[in-house]
Amino acid sequence: MIELFSLKAFQNALLASLFGGCGLSVVGVFVILMDLPFLGIAMSHSALLGAVIGLLFGFNPLAGAIIACALSSIVIGPAADRSGTSSNSILAILFSASMGAAFLLMSLMDGPKSEALNLIWGSILTISRPEAGFLGLAFFTVIGLLVLFYKELSAVLFNREIAASSGIKERFIYYAIISSAGLIISASLDIVGGLLIFTLLVNPASAANQLTYRLKTMFLLSALFGFISCVTGLIFSYIFDLPTGAVIVIASSIIFLFSYIFSPKRGHEG
Amino acid sequence: MSHHILTVSGLTVRAGRRSLIEDISISVNEGDFIALMGANGSGKTTLIRAILGFVRPYSGEVRLFDSIINRRNIKGLRSMIGYVPQTLRIDFKMPFLVREVVAIGRYGLAGTGRRLTQKDHASIDSALEEIGISHLAERPFGHLSGGERQKVQIARAICQGSHLLFLDEPANNLDMGAQRDLFDLLSKVNARGIGVLMVMHDIHDLPSGVTRAIIISRGRKGFEGPVEDALKRGPLSLIYGDRTDDVISWINKRGKGSRS
Numbered sequence: 001m002i003e004l005f006s007l008k009a010f011q012n013a014l015l016a017s018l019f020g021g022c023g024l025s026v027v028g029v030f031v032i033l034m035d036l037p038f039l040g041i042a043m044s045h046s047a048l049l050g051a052v053i054g055l056l057f058g059f060n061p062l063a064g065a066i067i068a069c070a071l072s073s074i075v076i077g078p079a080a081d082r083s084g085t086s087s088n089s090i091l092a093i094l095f096s097a098s099m100g101a102a103f104l105l106m107s108l109m110d111g112p113k114s115e116a117l118n119l120i121w122g123s124i125l126t127i128s129r130p131e132a133g134f135l136g137l138a139f140f141t142v143i144g145l146l147v148l149f150y151k152e153l154s155a156v157l158f159n160r161e162i163a164a165s166s167g168i169k170e171r172f173i174y175y176a177i178i179s180s181a182g183l184i185i186s187a188s189l190d191i192v193g194g195l196l197i198f199t200l201l202v203n204p205a206s207a208a209n210q211l212t213y214r215l216k217t218m219f220l221l222s223a224l225f226g227f228i229s230c231v232t233g234l235i236f237s238y239i240f241d242l243p244t245g246a247v248i249v250i251a252s253s254i255i256f257l258f259s260y261i262f263s264p265k266r267g268h269e270g
Numbered sequence: 271m272s273h274h275i276l277t278v279s280g281l282t283v284r285a286g287r288r289s290l291i292e293d294i295s296i297s298v299n300e301g302d303f304i305a306l307m308g309a310n311g312s313g314k315t316t317l318i319r320a321i322l323g324f325v326r327p328y329s330g331e332v333r334l335f336d337s338i339i340n341r342r343n344i345k346g347l348r349s350m351i352g353y354v355p356q357t358l359r360i361d362f363k364m365p366f367l368v369r370e371v372v373a374i375g376r377y378g379l380a381g382t383g384r385r386l387t388q389k390d391h392a393s394i395d396s397a398l399e400e401i402g403i404s405h406l407a408e409r410p411f412g413h414l415s416g417g418e419r420q421k422v423q424i425a426r427a428i429c430q431g432s433h434l435l436f437l438d439e440p441a442n443n444l445d446m447g448a449q450r451d452l453f454d455l456l457s458k459v460n461a462r463g464i465g466v467l468m469v470m471h472d473i474h475d476l477p478s479g480v481t482r483a484i485i486i487s488r489g490r491k492g493f494e495g496p497v498e499d500a501l502k503r504g505p506l507s508l509i510y511g512d513r514t515d516d517v518i519s520w521i522n523k524r525g526k527g528s529r530s
Contacts, residue, residue: 033364148383155374158366159358162423165322166430167349167378213410215365265363 010238013124015132017230019139020188021200021248025226026142027181028205029219033157038091039080039181040201042098046072047186048194049098051119052105061119062134065189069182072098077178102194122193122245124234131190138187142180146219149173154215191230192245200226203252210256210263225255274299274333275434275465276321276351281330283313283320290316291489293330298434298467303460303479305497306469308486309509314469315356317486318436322348349378352427356438356469360419362412369407371422372397375430397429401455417448421455434465441470453477473500473509474521485509 031040050068051061072094079090106116118126146153155163156173164170185197192200204225208218233248260266276298283290291313298304308314319325321332323344332339334347352375375397376390386394398404401421406414411422420440427435437456441449457479460466470476476483476497483500485493487508493500500506501521507514 035359151373151377151380151386152382154366154370155377158364158371158374159355161324161355162353162358162374162426163377164324164345165348165351165353165355166374166376166426167345169345169382209363209365213363213365213367213412215370218365 009125009127010234012127012129012132013234014231016124016127016135016188016191017234018227019132019135020184020191021204021226021228021230022223023135023139023142023184023226024188024197024200025204025208025222026146026219027177027184028201028203028226029208029215029222030153030157030177030181031201032205032209034177036080037198037202038088038095039076039178040185040198042076042091042095043069043072043182043185044189044194044197044201045095045098045102046076047182047189047197048119049102049105050186051189051194052102052116055116055119056105056109061115062131062186062189065186066183068098069186070179073178073182077175080178081174099194118193119189120193120195121243122189122191122196122248124191124230124244125238127190135187138183142184145176145180149176153177157215192233192248196245196249199249199252200229203249203256204229207252207256207259210259210265213265225252225259229255275302275335277333278317278321279331279333281317281320281332282328283316283325284328289328289489290325291320291486294486294489294491296484296491296494298465300433300465301460301463301481303457303466303477303481304468305476305480305483306467306486307471307473307483307500307509308492309511310471312486312509313489314471314486315438316489318353318438318467318469322351322353322436349430350432350434352424352430352432352435354420354423354427354435354437354440356442358419358423360412364410364412366411367407368403368409368411368414368422369394369398371411372407372426372429375426375428379431393429393431397425400428400459401425415448416444417452420444420448420452424452424455424459428459428464433463435459435467437466437468439469439471441475449475453479471509473506473517474524 046068047065050064054061054064080087109116152168152173155168156170160170205222207225208221211221212218229248229252232251233244236242236247237244274297279295281294282292294317306314316325320327334350337343337347339347372394376386380386380390398407401424403421440452456466457477460479480497483497485505485508492508493505506517510517
C-alpha cells in the first residue's frame, strides 16, 4: 500500500480524484437543487462525443470534449432555462443523440479501441500529469467562482425569480453555473468515463442533501463524498483490477444509501 | 397630493397575436393598498410580471419613481419593488434557513461578489422582528407552515428597503386564521407608508386596510375605485361573469349572518 502512493501514476490519479471528484460533486449541488439531472447527463454525453471526434480525427480528445461541451451548452442553457417537461425532453433527446453519434463514430475507428473505451468507462490510473493539471485548473475555477459569488449563487438556488427581483444578475449567474458544469465535466471525462460521469454529479450531492439543512455544509459534504467515492474506486480498481468508473459509481451509491437511511429528514415529508 | 411611486401607462403585453393585457394604466402612490382582482387568466399576474420586467411589454411605459424602466436599467430598478411571487417550489429538504431566505433581499443591494455588511445584517434583523418571525430565524425554511413561509417572503421583500410590495395571491392555500394574520401584517406594513399591490382572485375577505380595488377583465382594466363600489353588480360581473348573482346573494347572506 505504501509503495502504491509513491507511484507517479497513482499520485496523478489521486490528484484527479481530488479535483474531479470534488469538482463534479460541488457542481452536483446545483444540478440537484435546481432539479436539472438531465443537464449533467446531456453535457457529459456531449463531452464524450467531442472526445471521440477528437480521437477519430486525430486531435486532442480533451480539447474535443471542451469544445463539444461549450457548443452543447449553447443548446442546453436555454433548453434547461425553460421549466418543466419540455426542457427535460429536449435534454434527453440531446443526450441520446450524442451517445448514439459517439458509438457510431467509435465503430468507424480502425485498430484497437482501448483509448475510446477509456472515454466510456474511464481509466483514472492512466491519467497524465497535464490532464490532472487541467483538471486542477477547472477545479480551482469552479471553487473560485463559488467563493466569489456564493451569495448570488445561493439566491439563484433558492429561486431564480426571487433572486432576479432582489436585483441579482440572475442570468449571468445561471450561465456561470452551466459553463462551470461544462468545464469540470469535460475535464474529468477520464475519471469515470462519459457513460457514468453524471453519477458523480448526482449521487454525492443527493447524499449530502439527505444530511443537512445548511447549504454550506451541503457543498462540503458533497465534495467529501465525491472524493471518498473516487479514492475508493481508485484503490479497489488497483488492487482487484476492476474498472474504476464502475467502482466509483457503486461506492457513491452506497454512500447515498447510508445517507438516506440515516437521514434526519426522512419521515418528515409532506 | 401624494407622491407617485409607480405609474404604468398604456401597458400592452402580447403572446404572438393574442393580447394578454391591453392598454392598462394604473398608478400607485405612497401608502396605497391596492387589491388587484380578476378571474383566473384575466392578466393580473402578467401585469405585475410585466411591471417587474419578467415579461417584455409590446407597448406602454412603466415609470418607477423618476425612472422609466427599460431593458437596461430593469435589473437595478427591480430591487426597489419587493416581490412575493405566487408559486414557490417548496421542498421539505431544501437547505435554506429562514434567516438566509430573508437575507436574499439584501444580496442585490450589497453588490456582486461583496459580503453583507453590518448594516445589511441589522436590516435583516429588523425585518424579522417587524414581521414577528425572529423566533423562526434558525429554522429550515422547508419546515414552515404556508402562512409562516409567506411571512418570510414578506420579510425578505421588506429588508430590501423597497417602498412598494407586490404580492401575487399571497393568501392562496392558507387557512382562515393564517390569512387574517397575513392581512393584518400587510396592513401594518402599509401603515408605515409602503405601497402594497396585492393580486387576489376573490373579492370576499379583502383586508380592511385596502384603499382601492382594481379589476382586470380579459386583459383590460374594467374597474378602479373604492372597495365598496367594487362590491356592486357591474364590477362583480367582471370577475364572476354568469355566476355574479350567486356571488351577490352569498355576500348578502353572509353580511346578515355576521350582523346577527
